[in-house]
């Protein structure tokens with residue numbers, strides 16, 4: 001019998017439930033996952049109640065099924081820690097926050113895995129967008145497509161200055177951002193800017209992202225984490241209950257919309273991605289990425 005998503009989550013939680021506390025760790029800092037080969041590195045500072053989650057899948061932190069699953073498990077675990085109040089999402093590879101979904105998950109896919117991949121992304125998005133935690137994205141590098149989406153699920157975004165770009169560029173790959181990607185963008189920058197950005201597949205510079213409100217602050221790369229930590233202190237001055245209910249009122253309807261159409265959205269995604277023309281577009285985009293190096 002197929003396991004429900006939550007059953008799979010519980011299985012995953014029990015597999016990685018042991019908290020690892022390396023001898024070198026400060027006593028206030030608990031490591032949920034610190035092995036260098038973990039795809040997601042998570043630690044919780046018991047003194048501040050703030051967790052840090054680092055994407056750790058070099059070279060570009062593209063999101064495959066395993067990374068999405070690990071993030072979902074880690075977030076679930078943090079949310080059940082009653083003393084955890086905030087989370088900073090960042091990357092262990094300065095220069096690349098996240099290259100978005102792993103295109104290899106969508107290119108020549110096996111249908112079962114493709115379905116599981118999309119469902120896991122949906123679940124992660126729902127958990128992140130509706131999280132009881134105050135969440136801040138410390139965007140320390142490029143953040144296209146799914147990378148931009150991840151940052152948009154946070155309550156506040158701080159990006160590193162430099163040549164990095166951010167945006168929902170799906171149309172450049174010949175694919176379409178689904179309604180819940182669009183909703184997240186509309187809720188952040190408004191309808192008109194989303195129309196322009198998504199149709200053109202705009203990748204914004206940090207300066208332009210700041211102008212349209214896609215990010216909240218643009219700071220030098222070495223200041224990204226300390227700015228995130230400082231900002232988090234402000235968010236945590238607000239009583240959790242009041243902040244969480246306010247977030248729920250503002251974001252709940254958007255989360256509910258996906259929850260109500262989740263199965264149809266998976267069918268739609270699978271039908272769309274497996275079309276010959278879409279596979280051709282993905283192939284051309286992958287070739288373009290490879291050519292760029294030569």
Ligand SMILES: CCCCC/C=C\CCCC/C=C/C(=O)SCCNC(=O)CCNC(=O)[C@H](O)C(C)(C)COP(=O)(O)OP(=O)(O)OC[C@H]1O[C@@H](n2cnc3c(N)ncnc32)[C@H](O)[C@@H]1OP(=O)(O)O
Nearest residue numbers: 062099100101102103104142144145146176178269272289
């Ligand atoms: C009508 C309703 C429709 C319903 C739904 C239908 C459709 C579904 C929509 C799906 C939504 C999709 C969301 C996505 O996130 S798609 C992914 C989009 N991502 C990108 O466009 C980013 C592509 N990557 C880059 O632009 C660059 O890699 C970079 C992030 C700027 C970093 O540049 P650089 O440091 O120069 O690294 P390289 O380009 O050399 O990359 C290193 C290797 O990594 C491979 N790579 C890069 N990105 C990805 C990726 N997203 N997935 C898989 N692989 C990736 C790249 O090819 C290099 O590989 P190599 O070393 O083997 O050559």
